[in-house]
Amino acid sequence: MTEQTAEPLIVVGVDGSNPSREAVRWAVEQARLTGSRVHAVMAWEWNRNPFALGTGGAEGHAEEEAALTVVVREGEAAG
Numbered sequence: 001m002t003e004q005t006a007e008p009l010i011v012v013g014v015d016g017s018n019p020s021r022e023a024v025r026w027a028v029e030q031a032r033l034t035g036s037r038v039h040a041v042m043a044w045e046w047n048r049n050p051f052a053l054g055t056g057g058a059e060g061h062a063e064e065e066a067a068l069t070v071v072v073r074e075g076e077a078a079g
Contacts, residue, residue, distance in 0.1 A: 008036035015042060 012027040014020045024040060031038045 008034055009039055010036050011039045011041060013042065014040045 008031075010027045010031050012020075012023050014024055024038075027038045027040075030036065
């Protein structure tokens with residue numbers, strides 16, 4: 001039987017705040033030093049009101065904010 005080792009993974013939460021951006025910066029640098037991957041995550045509370053109109057774009061906004069935070073921090077880490 002062959003033993004499989006998990007690829008190192010660093011999980012970091014993002015919310016668009018300066019502290020979370022610093023956390024992503026640290027995670028990217030740590031991943032570079034250790035040969036790990038970075039997985040950025042964002043969570044939000046889903047509106048469960050049955051009379052609410054739509055989702056307010058929460059999911060799309062979260063994806064955009066997470067992507068922007070990671071792109072900005074990766075660029076800073078690379079440069």
